[in-house]
Amino acid sequence: xxxxxxxxxAANDAERAERLLRSGTSADPDGAEEPTxxxxxxxxxxxxxxxxxxxxxADPNRISGGEDEGLPLSAAAxxxxxxxxxxxxxxGADVSGREAGGWTALLWAAANGRAGAVHxxxxxGASxxxxxxxxxxxxxxxxxxxxxxxxxxxxxxGVEADRPDGDGDTPLSxxxxxxxxxxxxxxxxxLTGQVPEDSQFVVGRxxxxxxxxxxxxxxxxxxxTRVAELTCQRxxxxxxxLLEDATGERLPFDDLVERAxxxxxxxxxxxxxxxxxxxxxxxxxxxxxxxxxxxCANEDPRKREFAVDVIAxxxxxxxxxxxxxxxxxxxRRMAATEGDERVLxxxxxxxxxxxxxxxxxxxxxxxxxDGWTRTQADPAAxxxxxxxxxxxxxxxxVSMTEDPDxxxxxxxxxxxxxxxxxxxxxxxxxxxxxxxLDDEDLNTVAEATRGLxxxxxxxxxxxxxxxxxxxxxxDDYIRDLVKNx
Numbered sequence: 001x002x003x004x005x006x007x008x009x010a011a012n013d014a015e016r017a018e019r020l021l022r023s024g025t026s027a028d029p030d031g032a033e034e035p036t037x038x039x040x041x042x043x044x045x046x047x048x049x050x051x052x053x054x055x056x057x058a059d060p061n062r063i064s065g066g067e068d069e070g071l072p073l074s075a076a077a078x079x080x081x082x083x084x085x086x087x088x089x090x091x092g093a094d095v096s097g098r099e100a101g102g103w104t105a106l107l108w109a110a111a112n113g114r115a116g117a118v119h120x121x122x123x124x125g126a127s128x129x130x131x132x133x134x135x136x137x138x139x140x141x142x143x144x145x146x147x148x149x150x151x152x153x154x155x156x157x158g159v160e161a162d163r164p165d166g167d168g169d170t171p172l173s174x175x176x177x178x179x180x181x182x183x184x185x186x187x188x189x190x191l192t193g194q195v196p197e198d199s200q201f202v203v204g205r206x207x208x209x210x211x212x213x214x215x216x217x218x219x220x221x222x223x224x225t226r227v228a229e230l231t232c233q234r235x236x237x238x239x240x241x242l243l244e245d246a247t248g249e250r251l252p253f254d255d256l257v258e259r260a261x262x263x264x265x266x267x268x269x270x271x272x273x274x275x276x277x278x279x280x281x282x283x284x285x286x287x288x289x290x291x292x293x294x295x296c297a298n299e300d301p302r303k304r305e306f307a308v309d310v311i312a313x314x315x316x317x318x319x320x321x322x323x324x325x326x327x328x329x330x331x332r333r334m335a336a337t338e339g340d341e342r343v344l345x346x347x348x349x350x351x352x353x354x355x356x357x358x359x360x361x362x363x364x365x366x367x368x369x370d371g372w373t374r375t376q377a378d379p380a381a382x383x384x385x386x387x388x389x390x391x392x393x394x395x396x397x398v399s400m401t402e403d404p405d406x407x408x409x410x411x412x413x414x415x416x417x418x419x420x421x422x423x424x425x426x427x428x429x430x431x432x433x434x435x436x437l438d439d440e441d442l443n444t445v446a447e448a449t450r451g452l453x454x455x456x457x458x459x460x461x462x463x464x465x466x467x468x469x470x471x472x473x474x475d476d477y478i479r480d481l482v483k484n485x
Contacts, residue, residue: 110139
């Protein structure tokens with residue numbers, strides 16, 4: 001009967017599993033060498049089966065036997081099965097439970113680059129300072145993998161950034177060792193000594209969930225089956241930058257520029273590029289600002305783009321923008337003279353971040369130019385610099401709320417909702433927002449609802465009702481937006 005339960009787990013057949021459990025099949029096996037159904041279900045992300053097993057008494061803290069030995073929580077963490085992980089924790093799984101070698105769920109998640117699981121485990125009380133018997137910490141494991149998202153989670157939680165592993169290597173020294181490494185070659189070299197000599201090797205590339213490049217090298221046997229594989233993320237440059245900031249290590253400006261250059265188009269959303277640019281922006285000192293302004297005149301458009309992205313939020317705090325008067329003339333001049341479209345898009349974004357109405361003529365010039373392709377950055381920048389009572393700018397922003405592109409409509413509606421307005425603008429803004437309550441994009445509907453609600457317009461209720469009725473329960477952003485405008 002227990003073997004039938006394992007078959008139901010493998011088939012992800014929650015109804016069959018439930019019938020077997022109700023008919024008397026034990027949720028846990030009697031034999032110590034038998035794998036537990038809960039462990040297998042946790043590994044494979046069978047959420048409904050996991051819940052059924054837990055409801056029928058499966059022990060979330062029991063080590064699985066057989067070849068798949070381990071804790072269900074560690075299995076869920078290693079494979080980023082966050083829903084399973086949360087169900088196990090709710091059923092009493094020990095967030096600090098250890099497997100052989102002192103491995104915890106947090107360590108498995110960190111070693112495999114599972115930022116979602118790391119976030120959930122830290123929220124449940126896992127210690128960010130966890131280490132196994134070899135001295136590997138969550139941070140050293142994540143750094144070695146190049147797992148940017150995990151490192152960000154750990155640093156936000158206040159992990160000790162310079163704590164070494166069992167070999168005496170600090171996270172930063174590990175990151176430096178991997179900088180410039182050809183990942184494919186390094187993984188191939190590691191794998192070669194672990195597999196039969198007649199193995200063939202296959203290299204694959206995809207995206208990790210944190211946006212960094214994910215490189216996989218697999219060894220394939222003569223029969224075509226995978227014998228082994230190794231994976232690593234191309235996030236070491238971003239990780240090194242975060243660790244330098246966390247440990248007070250300050251590299252020269254030019255070194256960080258060269259670090260960022262290769263990554264503009266490698267990461268999904270230029271994660272490494274922006275990590276380095278943000279690090280330089282946060283320095284907020286005159287020496288760095290002067291270096292960035294000099295780079296704005298570089299002959300390489302990629303370096304000009306990077307320089308603008310550094311200046312975009314240079315030294316910003318919640319209360320002040322200390323370099324506004326120095327940065328704004330540079331950006332306005334570049335808006336008029338820059339010939340490279342990518343650099344010009346960065347200039348547009350930077351003008352939006354500075355949010356100074358003096359830049360309105362340049363923003364309008366850019367976004368209304370012949371041949372310009374509209375993106376969500378256009379309404380974002382326009383709304384940021386648009387003063388009350390500017391009829392031309394308001395008309396353009398309203399037209400963007402009707403754009404065929406849903407992202408443009410969303411951002412335009414968000415910008416419109418947040419405008420300070422003159423009395424003569426009020427009715428036009430409200431009517432434009434109300435027109436978006438029937439939009440097919442629920443994010444746009446939610447932004448319109450917020451704008452109407454903050455203006456005390458009764459039409460907001462229709463938008464709130466629609467968002468709550470049509471959105472998924474886990475669409476937290478838009479649901480919160482209409483509940484707490």
